[in-house]
Amino acid sequence: MLAIATKIGESLLLILAVLVFNFVLVYIAPGSVIDALSAGSLGDASEAQIEAVRERLGLDKSFFGQLFMYLGNVLQGDFGYSPIGNRPVVEMIAPRIFPTLLLAFSALTFAVTIGIAIGTAAARRPDSFLSSGLTVFALIGFAMPVFWTGILLILVFGVWLDWLPVAGMNDLRMSSRAGFFERAVDTAEHLILPTVSLGVIFLATYARLARASMMEVLQSDYIRTARAKGLHESKVLFKHGLRNGIIPIITVLGLEFGILLSGAILVETVFAWPGLGRLAFEAVLNRDTNVLLAILTMVSVTVILANLLTDIVYRLVDPRIRTGGRA
Amino acid sequence: MDQPLLSVRNLTVKFGEFKAIDGLSFDLYPGKTLAVVGESGSGKSVTALSIMRLVELGTRAKVAEGEVLLRRDDGSTIDLLKQSERAMRSIRGNDISMVFQEPLTSLNPVYTTGDQVIETIRQHRKTTRRDAAKRALEMFEKVRIPRPDKVMQDYPHQLSGGMRQRVMIAMALSCDPRLLIADEPTTALDVTIQAQMLGLMKSLQQETGAAVMLITHDMGVVAEVADDMVVMRNSKFVESGSVYDIFEKPGAAYTRALLASVPRLGSMKGKTEPERFDLVDREGM
Ligand SMILES: Nc1ncnc2c1ncn2[C@@H]1O[C@H](COP(=O)(O)OP(=O)(O)OP(=O)(O)O)[C@@H](O)[C@H]1O
Numbered sequence: 001m002l003a004i005a006t007k008i009g010e011s012l013l014l015i016l017a018v019l020v021f022n023f024v025l026v027y028i029a030p031g032s033v034i035d036a037l038s039a040g041s042l043g044d045a046s047e048a049q050i051e052a053v054r055e056r057l058g059l060d061k062s063f064f065g066q067l068f069m070y071l072g073n074v075l076q077g078d079f080g081y082s083p084i085g086n087r088p089v090v091e092m093i094a095p096r097i098f099p100t101l102l103l104a105f106s107a108l109t110f111a112v113t114i115g116i117a118i119g120t121a122a123a124r125r126p127d128s129f130l131s132s133g134l135t136v137f138a139l140i141g142f143a144m145p146v147f148w149t150g151i152l153l154i155l156v157f158g159v160w161l162d163w164l165p166v167a168g169m170n171d172l173r174m175s176s177r178a179g180f181f182e183r184a185v186d187t188a189e190h191l192i193l194p195t196v197s198l199g200v201i202f203l204a205t206y207a208r209l210a211r212a213s214m215m216e217v218l219q220s221d222y223i224r225t226a227r228a229k230g231l232h233e234s235k236v237l238f239k240h241g242l243r244n245g246i247i248p249i250i251t252v253l254g255l256e257f258g259i260l261l262s263g264a265i266l267v268e269t270v271f272a273w274p275g276l277g278r279l280a281f282e283a284v285l286n287r288d289t290n291v292l293l294a295i296l297t298m299v300s301v302t303v304i305l306a307n308l309l310t311d312i313v314y315r316l317v318d319p320r321i322r323t324g325g326r327a
Numbered sequence: 328m329d330q331p332l333l334s335v336r337n338l339t340v341k342f343g344e345f346k347a348i349d350g351l352s353f354d355l356y357p358g359k360t361l362a363v364v365g366e367s368g369s370g371k372s373v374t375a376l377s378i379m380r381l382v383e384l385g386t387r388a389k390v391a392e393g394e395v396l397l398r399r400d401d402g403s404t405i406d407l408l409k410q411s412e413r414a415m416r417s418i419r420g421n422d423i424s425m426v427f428q429e430p431l432t433s434l435n436p437v438y439t440t441g442d443q444v445i446e447t448i449r450q451h452r453k454t455t456r457r458d459a460a461k462r463a464l465e466m467f468e469k470v471r472i473p474r475p476d477k478v479m480q481d482y483p484h485q486l487s488g489g490m491r492q493r494v495m496i497a498m499a500l501s502c503d504p505r506l507l508i509a510d511e512p513t514t515a516l517d518v519t520i521q522a523q524m525l526g527l528m529k530s531l532q533q534e535t536g537a538a539v540m541l542i543t544h545d546m547g548v549v550a551e552v553a554d555d556m557v558v559m560r561n562s563k564f565v566e567s568g569s570v571y572d573i574f575e576k577p578g579a580a581y582t583r584a585l586l587a588s589v590p591r592l593g594s595m596k597g598k599t600e601p602e603r604f605d606l607v608d609r610e611g612m
C-alpha cells in the first residue's frame with residue numbers, strides 16, 4: 001500500500017515538472033499567436049490595439065511572470081482563453097477528450113488482444129512460418145506511416161468496397177433524435193478503420209513481445225506441472241501460461257501509451273476524428289499556445305496516469321511484487 | 328507375485344537422432360517402491376515423462392518404439408502410448424501423478440498453493456469448490472504442513488523449498504493415484520529435509536497403497552525406501568531386481584561402481600579429501 005502511495009506522490013511531482021517543461025517548450029517555439037492573428041482577424045489593427053491584446057493575454061510579462069501565472073491558473077483548472085476559438089480553452093478541449101480516449105483504448109485493445117493471440121500461437125510453434133514471419137510483419141507494421149495505412153484503408157473499405165464510414169465519429173445525416181443505442185452502433189462503425197490504422201503499428205510489436213514472453217513461459221516447470229495435473233492444453237496455455245506471460249506486456253503497455261497518443265493525432269487528422277489530436281494539429285498551425293499547452297498537459301497527465309495504472313495492475317497480476325517477496 | 332501395475336517394454340525415445348532412452352524395459356508392482364537409478368543424463372527423467380506422455384509436449388522428443396502397459400482396476404491393460412490426448416488427460420494427476428525434481432519452480436508463481444491443489448481435485452472429481460478446498464486442506468494436513476489453512480492462502484514464493492515440495496506431494500496424492508512418480512523429489516532440498524520427505528512418502532504410501540517410482544541417484548535413499556530397482560546408464564537398461572539382491576550381488580560392473588560411490592562413515596579417516604573413484608570405462612565394461 002505504501003508503495004502505491006509513493007508512486008502516486010511521484011506521479012504528482014512528475015506532472016508538475018511536465019507542466020513547466022511543456023510551458024518552456026511552447027515559450028521557446030518560434031512564432032506567437034499575435035503573428036497568426038495579425039495575419040487574420042487582427043490584420044487591420046493598430047500597434048496600440050495589438051499591444052492591448054498582448055497585455056490581455058499576459059504576453060508582455062517576463063518569462064517567470066508568465067510561467068507562474070500559467071501554473072497558478074492551471075492548478076485552478078483554468079487553461080486560459082483561446083483568441084482563435086474565441087472561447088475559454090477548457091470549453092474547446094472538453095468535448096474532444098472522450099473521442100480521443102475512445103480511439104486510443106479501442107486501438108490498444110485491438111493491438112493487445114490480437115497481438116497476444118498471434119504471439120501465443122507463434123510461441124507454441126517456434127518453427128512455423130507465422131513465428132519466423134513475425135519479425136518481418138513487425139517491421140512492416142512499424143515502418144508503415146500511419147497516414148499511409150489510413151488512406152489505404154479508406155480506399156479499400158470506404159471507397160471500393162463501401163463497407164465502412166471513413167470520416168468523423170457519427171453520420172452527419174443522423175437525426176438529432178436518434179437513440180443512444182443507434183448512436184453507439186454508428187460510432188462503433190466509424191471507429192473501425194481509425195482503430196485498425198492506429199492499432200497495426202502496435203499489433204506486431206505486441207505479437208512479438210507475446211511470442212518471446214510465452215516461449216519462455218512455456219518452457220517453465222510449472223507449465224509441465226499443469227500438464228501433469230491432466231489440465232486441457234487451453235487451460236495450460238491461458239490460465240497458467242498467459243497469466244505469467246502477460247507481465248512483461250503490461251510493462252510495455254504503459255511505456256507505449258505516449259506513442260499511442262501521438263499516433264492518434266495523425267489518425268484523427270486522416271479520419272477527421274473529432275478528438276484532441278486534430279485540435280492540437282489546428283492549434284499548432286494557428287500558434288494557439290494556450291490550447292496547445294492544455295492539450296500537451298492533458299496528454300502528459302494521461303501518460304503519467306497510464307503508467308501509474310500499469311504499475312498498479314502489475315502488482316495485482318504478480319503476487320511476488322504485491323507481497324514483497326523474493327523472486 | 329502380483330501382476331505388474333505398470334510394464335515398460337522396449338521403450339525408445341529420441342531427440343532428433345539422439346536416443347535419450349534406448350530399449351528400456353521394467354515392471355512396477357502395486358504397493359511397491361521401484362527405484363530408478365543412474366548417473367545424471369542417463370535418461371531417468373525422460374523415462375518418467377514418457378510414461379506420463381508429457382515428453383513430446385513442447386519438445387522435439389519422439390517416442391519411437393515400445394509399450395507402456397498400465398493395468399486397470401478391472402484387470403485389463405491399456406498401452407499408454409496408444410491413448411488419445413483426451414484419455415491421457417484423465418489419467419494424468421488421477422491414476423498416475425508426478426512430483427518433480429525442481430520444487431522451487433514447479434508451482435505456478437501467480438496462484439496460491441491452495442488454488443493449485445483445488446484445481447487438480449476439481450479436474451478429476453465432480454465436486455464443489457468448497458468440498459475440493461476441504462479435501463485440499465486434508466491433504467495439506469496429511470503431508471504435515473504446519474498451519475495448513477494459512478499455507479493454502481500463500482503464494483509459492485512465500486514458502487521454503489521443503490514446504491513447496493510438500494505442496495507438490497499433497498497435490499500429487501490428492502486424487503488417490505495408483506502410481507506416484509517422484510523424480511528426485513529430495514535432491515534440491517537440504518539433507519535434514521530429505522530424510523523427513525522420504526519418511527513422509529513412505530508412510531503415505533503405506534496409507535494409500537500407491538505404487539511409487541522413485542527416481543534418484545542416491546544409493547543411500549534406495550537402500551532406505553525401495554523394494555526393487557532398475558539401473559540405467561547412457562540411455563540403456565543395465566540391470567534390475569530386488570534391492571536386496573542387487574546390493575548383495577550386483578551383476579554389472581557399473582552397478583558395483585555406483586554402490587561403491589556411496590561414502591561410508593569413517594572411510595575418510597586419515598585422509599584430507601575423498602578418494603577419486605575409478606571410471607567404470609577403464610575396467611572395460
Ligand atoms: N528437452 C530436451 N531436448 C533435448 N535433449 C534432452 C531434453 N531433455 C532431455 N534431453 C536429453 O536426454 C538425456 C536424458 O536426460 P534426463 O533428463 O532423462 O536425465 P536424468 O537421468 O534425469 O538426469 P538427472 O539425474 O541429471 O536429472 C540427456 O542426455 C539430455 O541431454
Ligand SMILES: [Mg+2]
Pocket residue numbers: 371372373428510
Ligand atoms: Mg532428471
